[in-house]
Amino acid sequence: MLVATTQIYESFDYFHVDQFLSKKQRELRLRVREYVEQVVKPNINPYWDRAEFPFEIAMGLRDLGIVGGIIRGHGSAGLDALEAGLVMYELARGDGSIATFFGVQSGLAMTSIGLLGNDDQRARWLPGLARLEKIGAFGLTEPLVGSNASAITTTATRDGNGYRLHGAKRWIGNASLSDVLIIWARDEDGKLGGFVVEGAKDGVEGLSITDLQGKMGKRALLNADVVLDGVYVPAENRLAKVSSVKDTYKVLMFGRNGIGWECAGTAVGAFEVALKYAKERQQFGKPIASFQLVQQKLVEMATEITTMQLMCFQATSLMATNQLDEGRVSMLKYHNAKKARYVTQLAREVLGGNGILIENQIARLMTDAEISYIYEGTNEINLLLIGRDLTGINAIQ
Numbered sequence: 001m002l003v004a005t006t007q008i009y010e011s012f013d014y015f016h017v018d019q020f021l022s023k024k025q026r027e028l029r030l031r032v033r034e035y036v037e038q039v040v041k042p043n044i045n046p047y048w049d050r051a052e053f054p055f056e057i058a059m060g061l062r063d064l065g066i067v068g069g070i071i072r073g074h075g076s077a078g079l080d081a082l083e084a085g086l087v088m089y090e091l092a093r094g095d096g097s098i099a100t101f102f103g104v105q106s107g108l109a110m111t112s113i114g115l116l117g118n119d120d121q122r123a124r125w126l127p128g129l130a131r132l133e134k135i136g137a138f139g140l141t142e143p144l145v146g147s148n149a150s151a152i153t154t155t156a157t158r159d160g161n162g163y164r165l166h167g168a169k170r171w172i173g174n175a176s177l178s179d180v181l182i183i184w185a186r187d188e189d190g191k192l193g194g195f196v197v198e199g200a201k202d203g204v205e206g207l208s209i210t211d212l213q214g215k216m217g218k219r220a221l222l223n224a225d226v227v228l229d230g231v232y233v234p235a236e237n238r239l240a241k242v243s244s245v246k247d248t249y250k251v252l253m254f255g256r257n258g259i260g261w262e263c264a265g266t267a268v269g270a271f272e273v274a275l276k277y278a279k280e281r282q283q284f285g286k287p288i289a290s291f292q293l294v295q296q297k298l299v300e301m302a303t304e305i306t307t308m309q310l311m312c313f314q315a316t317s318l319m320a321t322n323q324l325d326e327g328r329v330s331m332l333k334y335h336n337a338k339k340a341r342y343v344t345q346l347a348r349e350v351l352g353g354n355g356i357l358i359e360n361q362i363a364r365l366m367t368d369a370e371i372s373y374i375y376e377g378t379n380e381i382n383l384l385l386i387g388r389d390l391t392g393i394n395a396i397q
């Protein structure tokens with residue numbers, strides 16, 4: 001672990017969005033930024049390269065006062081919406097695997113329990129998750145059901161004072177490390193439920209978890225195939241406040257907002273590397289930043305990042321006043337995921353061949369952007385959600 005320094009790490013902020021932040025929000029951002037600069041960035045590459053989960057780096061997040069995000073009570077951070085956005089931005093500016101590990105723990109698992117669990121359930125699971133003594137996971141996607149999440153086929157059938165889960169899940173982040181694995185399934189009445197499987201990482205009868213191999217992005221994050229063959233879950237482990245698929249969308253709404261911030265962070269991380277490199281790298285006897293074509297890329301990146309930042313801040317202020325609806329949060333995710341892809345590719349171009357070496361960071365951030373484009377609703381699905389909101393016509397199916 002590196003020693004803390006008093007160095008202030010500057011980050012790109014052309015339109016002075018910094019002015020929107022309170023002292024408390026700035027302090028939080030600085031705390032996360034310092035951790036990213038001092039611990040995440042210098043140490044993440046070997047883990048990414050080996051596709052290994054960076055335990056020590058991830059566990060250090062517990063000391064930053066961020067775990068649990070917007071959830072209040074039971075040891076959760078109780079951040080405001082802007083603080084939660086800033087955390088994702090800062091983490092993703094350094095590394096997407098760490099950002100998504102945190103997003104699954106705080107944004108998907110803890111938010112599901114915080115919003116959809118009853119008091120007993122919150123008291124049982126949130127404290128351990130908030131201290132990172134327990135790891136959470138959120139299992140919605142299935143091998144044959146991705147975008148059409150309401151069509152999931154995993155079942156929960158009554159057995160005495162509990163349920164037996166049958167089915168399969170795919171891509172589940174943190175699953176093989178998890179103590180609190182939320183499985184989304186339908187009961188015998190066809191009602192959707194969130195069922196908490198405890199102790200998944202230590203082995204549970206009927207449960208098998210296999211980490212996916214060979215991912216091209218977020219390689220230091222573990223994503224798993226999960227098979228449920230009659231896994232027993234006591235009735236009190238069914239999240240109490242879920243009555244339809246719309247309840248999962250409440251959680252995903254916060255998630256999508258977080259991905260908007262994550263994408264802006266990924267883009268700014270890549271841009272900052274590219275800007276520095278362009279000023280230092282010499283070709284034809286001058287810094288490459290002196291060539292018009294390179295400046296054009298830098299300006300494109302800076303402008304796109306500025307619009308991403310502004311959308312993040314406005315989406316979050318809409319959220320604070322309950323005005324962030326499905327169309328608007330989808331527009332944030334759609335826009336920022338698309339632009340993160342574009343900006344990271346331009347950054348790679350500025351670095352030439354050095355852009356594909358992970359030691360220069362861009363390659364990692366570029367593939368992070370590719371993943372953000374897929375999850376929490378692919379960009380195609382988010383586009384169609386905006387289209388539905390604008391026209392009143394559902395073109396998804």
Ligand SMILES: Cc1cc2nc3c(=O)[nH]c(=O)nc-3n(C[C@H](O)[C@H](O)[C@H](O)COP(=O)(O)OP(=O)(O)OC[C@H]3O[C@@H](n4cnc5c(N)ncnc54)[C@H](O)[C@@H]3O)c2cc1C
Pocket residue numbers: 104138139140141145146147148170171172173174218223371374375376377378379380381384395396397
């Ligand atoms: C790294 C990573 C981490 C993830 N973590 C989790 C997790 O922790 N928990 C979890 O539950 N899930 C997780 N997911 C799953 C993720 O949410 C899904 O991958 C995503 O919803 C898309 O589903 P799919 O991959 O099955 O693609 P599909 O739904 O099969 O889509 C394939 C293509 O068809 C397009 N398409 C589908 N339907 C339509 C339509 N109606 N109109 C137009 N185009 C359409 C899609 O946009 C896409 O381009 C993760 C995925 C990844 C890659």
